[in-house]
Amino acid sequence: MATISSPGVGTSGLDVKSIISQLVALEKKPLDTLKLQAATVNTKISAYGQIKSLVSTLQDAASKLTSVTGWNGVNTTSSDSKYVSAGAVGGTLPTSFSVEVQSLAKAQATASAALLPVGGALGAGTLRLELGKWSVAPASFTPSSGQPVDITITATDKLSDVASKINGANAGVTASILTDASGERLLLRSKNTGAEAGFRLSVMEGGDTDIASAGNTDATGLSRLVAGSTVTQAGADAKATVNGIAVSSATNTFASTISGVTFKAEQVTTAPVEITVAKDDTAVQSNIDAFVKAYNAVNQLLQDATKYDAKTNSAGLLQGDSTAVALQNSLRNAIQSVTSGGGAFKRLADVGITQQLGGDLAVDSAKLSKALKESPEDLKNLFRNTGGGSADGIAVQLKALTTDLLSNKNTGFFKSKDDTLQLSLKRNVDDQARLLDKVDAYEKRITQRYNALDKQMSSLNGLNAYIAQQVTAWNKSGG
Structure with a gap:
């Protein structure tokens, strides 16, 4: 740290900028602690997010073992x-x-007669599309209960415009255009297959609403779309x-x-x-394996986060966190619970699922397969019985526990923990802001003081030089 020289002859002034910078740095020192605390809180938020995700996976695995279909694969x-x-x-x-x-x-498909000139206007009128069923002999159409769709065609509309309007009408029919040496044709196809998903295209020109009248079927104007059209594929079941x-x-x-x-x-x-x-018993086996895997994933993360390593003198992120320990104990108690609704099986160990040192579950596949083969109902009840209380199956109990833990209500474990951590983070941000405001005020205050001191010292230095000159002159005159 720079030192302040005593004022006197030859003094060039104080290094005010350096002095202030070092003093401000000392005042900001607590900010490092606050930032470290914020980083720790953020890391805990992330850790609990990971734990929540794994508990959600465990809930899904437990749900499959409580489902009837999960056991009747x-x-x-x-x-x-x-x-x-x-x-x-x-x-x-x-x-x-x-x-x-x-x-x-099959879906019904139709093609109009070839139209010329290609790209020419067709004439004004209204197209009507109806869905329904065709009978073959005699050929007749029975509309379905839905309303027909009417599409207005203007005098300048070309066949491409007509196709575009049909496709945009959501009438259950798609339109496209085929162009060959004979002209262009309007191709229509039902969106659905089946005899009941047929359609009929009709034309109404000049305000005539009778689709069977001669003016609407005479192969002139817009009626060219229906006159001479052919069914290229009939709808069929x-x-x-x-x-x-x-x-x-x-x-x-x-x-x-x-x-x-x-x-x-x-x-x-x-x-x-x-x-x-x-x-298919393999589905049950797979669901039980997934359940064990999901539980072990949660247990291992909690085990690592809450442990203390005496060899390295290092603690896990959540070591000493009572809520994390409580969560770990709740899950273990559910796994170790005894059910009265499982018939011959009371606990997981009865079917070969045992807890190991550290809390992980291990599966004796031979013992589990034997239970699945010889006592499938008892095995099912061990997991999914819903008698209430101690009669509830292991998966039923664990599903209820994880549902409470994951609840978005304020009483939910993860919701409550996240709210607490977020509040701590907000307070930390506020503390940092207050500290920075305090440092800014301090910097302004000492800057004013040291600038004033520097000016005063400069003035004293000037006075000192003047006096020295006078003393020198006096000594010369006295000699």
């Missing part, structure tokens, strides 16, 4: 999925059946047989033909395709 196979694919919901009874596909579902019984679907997916099973016609078959639904 099934495996669905097709002898040739290139022709017929299939799936089934959990709980579907084991079954098998054969499927033959005679035809796939998919047709198949299940064990020899005829079935149909508006789409290629048969969702309600066999209870719990959905199969899809991919191609017309050349031979029967066998669909088999069987119980």
Whole structure:
């Protein structure tokens, strides 16, 4: 640190800027502590965010073990999925059946007669699009219960304008234009497949609302879009047989033909395709493994965050944090709980899931597989029984606990902890702001004082030089 020289002959003034800078730095020293505290709080906020994420994963894993479908998993196979694919919901009874596909579902498609000149205006009028069903013999159209869609066409609209207006009308039909040597054609296609998803295009010109009148079908003006048009593909349902019984679907997916099973016609078959639904215990095994993995992830993070390493004399970020320890104990108590609703199984250890040193869970696969094979209902009840209180299954209890922990109410563990940390962070920011204000005021105050002192010393130096000159002159005159 620079020193202040005593004023006197030869003094060139004080280094005021350096002195003030060093004094201000001393005043700002507490800011380093505040910044370190803020960094620690932010790190804790991040840590609790990670813990919350892992607890949420644990809640999801517990939820799967409390779900009926999670315990009634099934495996669905097709002898040739290139022709017929299939799936089934959990709980579907084991079954098998054969499927033959005679035809796939089709969407109605039409093409207008060729129009010339290409790019020319068609004429004014109104296009009407109706959805419904066509009968073949005699050809007739039965509109569906929905309202028809009317589209206004102006005298200057070209075929491209018409197609654009149809596509923008949300009428259940898509439009495109085909151009070849004979002219341009309006192509229409139903958005949906099936016999009930057909459509009819009609024209009304000059205020005539009778779509069957001669003026609206005479192949002049806008009526050229309907006169001479052809159905290039009729709307049709998919047709198949299940064990020899005829079935149909508006789409290629048969969702309600066999209870719990959905199969899809991919191609017309050349031979029967066998669909088999069987119980799938691997889904239960997978859900239990996911549950154990999720619990261990939470436990390991809490273990690392709260431990003290005597060898390195280092403490985890949350070491001594009573709320983190309480969370760890709550989760362990839930895992170690005894349920009276599990039949032959009362605790996780009964089915080969044991707690190791440090709190992690380990799975004895052989013991768990035996329980799943020989006592599936007892195993299910161990996890998902809902008798209330001590009769609740382990997964039910853990799901209830994690739901409370993750609640967004003020009583929720993570919400409460985050609010506390955020408040601490806000106070720290306020403390830093107050300290900086105090330092600014201090800097202004001492700057004024040292500048005044520097001026005074400069004045004294000048007086000292004058007196020295006078003494010298006096000595000379006295000699």
